[in-house]
Amino acid sequence: MTALRLFLPVMLALALWQGAVTLLAMPPFILPDPLRVAGTLWTSRALLADHAMVTLTEVLAGLALGAGLGWISAVGLALSPGAARLLRPLLVFSQAVPVFALAPILTLWFGYGIGSKIAMTLLIIYFPVTSAFFDALMRPPAGWEAMARVMGGSPARILWHIRIPAALPGFLSGLRLAAVYAPIGAVLGEWVGASRGLGYLMLLANGRAKTDLMFAALLVLAVLTLALHRAVDRGCLALEARRLR
Amino acid sequence: MxxxxxxxxxxxxxxxxxxxxxxxxxxxxxxxxxxxxxxxxxxxxxxxxxxxxxxxxxxxxxxxxxxxxxxxxxVALMAQTDLLLPWLDLCDNIRIGARLRGTRPSRAQAEALLDRLGLAGMGARKPGALSGGQRQRVALARTLLEDxxxxxxxxxxxxxxxxxxxxxxxxxxxxxxxxxxxxxxxxxxxxxxxxxxxxxxxxxxxxxxxxxxxxxxxxxxxxxxxxxxxxxxxxxxxxx
CATH class of the missing domain: 3.40.50.300 (P-loop containing nucleotide triphosphate hydrolases)
Known part of the structure; x- marks a missing residue:
């Protein structure tokens, strides 16, 4: 059933794609047909896998670092209302700066290698994670905190034993968003300057009019993003269910 | 006292x-x-x-x-809603006050209290698996353990x-x-x-x-x- 639900839209998209190529008589270097891309996908599988691994490493490292830093920041802000008042607008302002504009400078600071891509990914996911977790921390369900205060709990222990566990769903929804954004960060970083990764490969293929390889890399990236999102989503659901059972 | x-x-x-x-x-x-x-x-x-x-x-x-x-x-307060923490098992729910004060009362004490309230052997369950009446008794146990x-x-x-x-x-x-x-x-x-x-x-x-x-x-x-x-x-x- 699930296979069928996926199969039909994919077939429709492929048919539209093939239709456009045939009707508009596109030359292959402008828009290659699906079969040609599938062929390239197969013949260049080693190359694609190699570059996909680099991108995946950047994404996972950025995701782990961004989630960790977001967690620490949100808890820090929740512990200190003063700091929250001071830093929250700064955090929002940081989101007003387009991350794309920062990519060249990150390459300058962290080098041509994997470091600048991880930094880019981290920057893109840091805000959604911090913001979702912080908002959840500041809105514990009514009653729990009052009960904890009557029991004589210190603010730090109330945070640790009540507010953080109660806010975990908020953190997880931030993490789900982050899983979708993270590949964007990594590929952006690769576009600005890299020698490896799917973003680099797409740019290279484009420059040499190997449009079929560009599309193949794009497909791999899309599948990678979907798989990551699904894995994180499944992981979050399993964690939430296990916690309450 | x-x-x-x-x-x-x-x-x-x-x-x-x-x-x-x-x-x-x-x-x-x-x-x-x-x-x-x-x-x-x-x-x-x-x-x-x-x-x-x-x-x-x-x-x-x-x-x-x-x-x-x-x-x-x-003061110990038992509010109208049970305020059980869904991620903790019953024993840990009952002992949450001690945890919040940084001490650790024995699990056996919590189990004994559950036993006296007709919830014997349920200490490792989570609140989500309980009926309304059972939840209320756990909340009472938590209040009593506050001593x-x-x-x-x-x-x-x-x-x-x-x-x-x-x-x-x-x-x-x-x-x-x-x-x-x-x-x-x-x-x-x-x-x-x-x-x-x-x-x-x-x-x-x-x-x-x-x-x-x-x-x-x-x-x-x-x-x-x-x-x-x-x-x-x-x-x-x-x-x-």
């Missing part, structure tokens, strides 16, 4: 509107006092004023212990079936003997059965009603208990 008396005087307001008062409520130290009244009379707010968790309700007056020392740290001289109970037996309710009332009456208990209820039979003293909060005023002569917990079907239940029911009807 000596159980202090409780005294609440003054007028309570919610956003400028008078909730109750001016009144003068006194609970003698070491006694079980039942506070009866119709819904919305301010019974729960009165408990929260004593516990210091009143939120939007303000008191123009004072809520304090008879011995003059602060109440903070000497405080002043205990504030807000409808603590409302979700229990008749047989369980009587058993749990007996257990609580024995466990809390010698402590100052203020027990909010809207059930006249419960007040007639458990109260060393009975107070009626209606129309913003407190009124003392004589309890049956024998010591609580009283037999639910004893003539004196039944007649007190009838009398309290009549008073509640008149107040409504």
């Amino acid at each position: 000596t159980a202090p008396a409780l005294r609440l005087t003054g007028t309570a307001r919610v956003g400028g509107r008078v909730l109750f008062g001016p009144l003068d409520l006194a609970v003698p130290g070491g006694e079980w006092c039942c506070l009866l009244g119709p819904s919305g009379a301010g019974k729960s707010s009165l408990l929260h004023l004593l516990a210091g968790t009143s939120g939007a309700v303000t008191l123009d007056g004072s809520a304090r212990a008879g011995d003059g020392a602060p109440l903070a740290g000497r 405080r001289p002043v205990v504030l109970l807000d409808e603590p037996f409302s979700a229990l079936d008749v047989a369980t309710r009587l058993a749990v009332q007996d257990m609580a009456a024995h466990a809390l003997r010698g402590r100052t208990v203020l027990h909010v209820t809207h059930d006249p039979a419960e007040a007639a059965r458990l109260g060393d003293s009975i107070l009626l909060l209606a129309g913003g005023q407190i009124r003392a009603v004589a309890p049956p002569p024998d010591a609580p917990p009283r037999a639910p079907d004893a003539t004196a208990t039944l007649s007190a239940t009838g009398h309290l029911t009549r008073l509640l009807l008149e107040a409504a």
Whole structure:
């Protein structure tokens, strides 16, 4: 059933794609047909896998670092209302700066290698994670905190034993968003300057009019993003269910 | 541990509107006092004023212990909602107070308490798997384990079936003997059965009603208990 639900839209998209190529008589270097891309996908599988691994490493490292830093920041802000008042607008302002504009400078600071891509990914996911977790921390369900205060709990222990566990769903929804954004960060970083990764490969293929390889890399990236999102989503659901059972 | 008396005087307001008062409520130290009244009379707010968790309700007056020392740290509150933490098992829920204070009471103690409340062997379960009545008993166990001289109970037996309710009332009456208990209820039979003293909060005023002569917990079907239940029911009807 699930296979069928996926199969039909994919077939429709492929048919539209093939239709456009045939009707508009596109030359292959402008828009290659699906079969040609599938062929390239197969013949260049080693190359694609190699570059996909680099991108995946950047994404996972950025995701782990961004989630960790977001967690620490949100808890820090929740512990200190003063700091929250001071830093929250700064955090929002940081989101007003387009991350794309920062990519060249990150390459300058962290080098041509994997470091600048991880930094880019981290920057893109840091805000959604911090913001979702912080908002959840500041809105514990009514009653729990009052009960904890009557029991004589210190603010730090109330945070640790009540507010953080109660806010975990908020953190997880931030993490789900982050899983979708993270590949964007990594590929952006690769576009600005890299020698490896799917973003680099797409740019290279484009420059040499190997449009079929560009599309193949794009497909791999899309599948990678979907798989990551699904894995994180499944992981979050399993964690939430296990916690309450 | 000596159980202090409780005294609440003054007028309570919610956003400028008078909730109750001016009144003068006194609970003698070491006694079980039942506070009866119709819904919305301010019974729960009165408990929260004593516990210091009143939120939007303000008191123009004072809520304090008879011995003059602060109440903070000497009160256990069982609120109307069970407030169980869904991610902790029952034993850890019962012991949450100790954890919040940085100590660690034994799991065996929590298990024994569950056992006495008819929840034997359920310590490792999570609250999500429980019925309303079971959850209420766990909340009561948590309140009892706090081991405080002043205990504030807000409808603590409302979700229990008749047989369980009587058993749990007996257990609580024995466990809390010698402590100052203020027990909010809207059930006249419960007040007639458990109260060393009975107070009626209606129309913003407190009124003392004589309890049956024998010591609580009283037999639910004893003539004196039944007649007190009838009398309290009549008073509640008149107040409504």
